[in-house]
Amino acid sequence: MSQSELFLSKDLDGSLDAFIAEPRPQPDPIATSQEIRDRGSIFVANIYRATTPEEARARLNYLKHTVHRKRKATHEISAWRCMVLKHGKSGLAGLEDFELVQGSKDDGESWAGAKVLKVMENLAVIDAVVIVSRWYGGMMLGPARFSHIETCATEVCKEFKRSEELQDCIITLRTLDDLLSVHREKLATLTSHETSNEPSSPATPRTAKKPDYSGVDVTKAKRLIHARENAIKSVKGLIAKKATPS
Numbered sequence: 001m002s003q004s005e006l007f008l009s010k011d012l013d014g015s016l017d018a019f020i021a022e023p024r025p026q027p028d029p030i031a032t033s034q035e036i037r038d039r040g041s042i043f044v045a046n047i048y049r050a051t052t053p054e055e056a057r058a059r060l061n062y063l064k065h066t067v068h069r070k071r072k073a074t075h076e077i078s079a080w081r082c083m084v085l086k087h088g089k090s091g092l093a094g095l096e097d098f099e100l101v102q103g104s105k106d107d108g109e110s111w112a113g114a115k116v117l118k119v120m121e122n123l124a125v126i127d128a129v130v131i132v133s134r135w136y137g138g139m140m141l142g143p144a145r146f147s148h149i150e151t152c153a154t155e156v157c158k159e160f161k162r163s164e165e166l167q168d169c170i171i172t173l174r175t176l177d178d179l180l181s182v183h184r185e186k187l188a189t190l191t192s193h194e195t196s197n198e199p200s201s202p203a204t205p206r207t208a209k210k211p212d213y214s215g216v217d218v219t220k221a222k223r224l225i226h227a228r229e230n231a232i233k234s235v236k237g238l239i240a241k242k243a244t245p246s
Contacts, residue, residue, distance in 0.1 A: 034155065169218060
């Protein structure tokens with residue numbers, strides 16, 4: 001069940017005040033780590049997209065007070081890194097108008113927030129919040145707890161980077177699809193000119209069905225990009241031949 005569905009299915013007490021007090025549904029996490037269990041303690045990390053510190057706090061509050069409402073974690077350790085617009089800037093000047101805002105919270109687990117933030121810095125994760133939840137099992141773990149926290153955080157940060165790479169690939173694919181469509185229409189127009197004795201007119205554009213990339217992973221997306229680039233190169237070669245007077 002998604003977190004949004006969980007929110008909708010929760011048992012409210014029926015009063016208007018209780019409904020108003022409920023946190024608004026938040027997006028589902030980009031990734032959730034495997035649980036690490038050690039001497040009764042449980043560690044698990046979630047990473048959410050967050051473009052501002054305010055969004056990061058909202059994700060944290062939702063996880064803490066809604067998702068974990070019935071099974072509260074002992075510690076909700078968090079860290080965030082957001083590229084935000086500087087005060088008074090419009091963004092039109094490019095990167096100079098933005099600044100990186102980052103921070104962390106230990107939530108009672110001393111020095112843990114800084115450990116999570118360091119993982120995010122090392123993996124260049126931006127516009128995200130990582131929350132590592134720990135359920136204390138009654139036995140002190142010593143330095144091992146930091147290793148578990150870092151392992152969980154690293155897992156979700158790497159998945160976040162893969163997700164970003166996939167989105168970049170899909171954007172590239174859609175751009176190449178549009179270019180290929182344009183070149184194919186141009187080739188069709190040139191071909192129709194050659195086969196018709198009537199005065200030429202532009203070929204009527206056909207609306208092609210947009211490819212569905214929802215089930216594509218990074219490896220397949222890169223192969224498709226390579227295939228699209230080759231197809232564009234081939235069609236452009238045919239256009240050049242037809243456009244050259246014989």
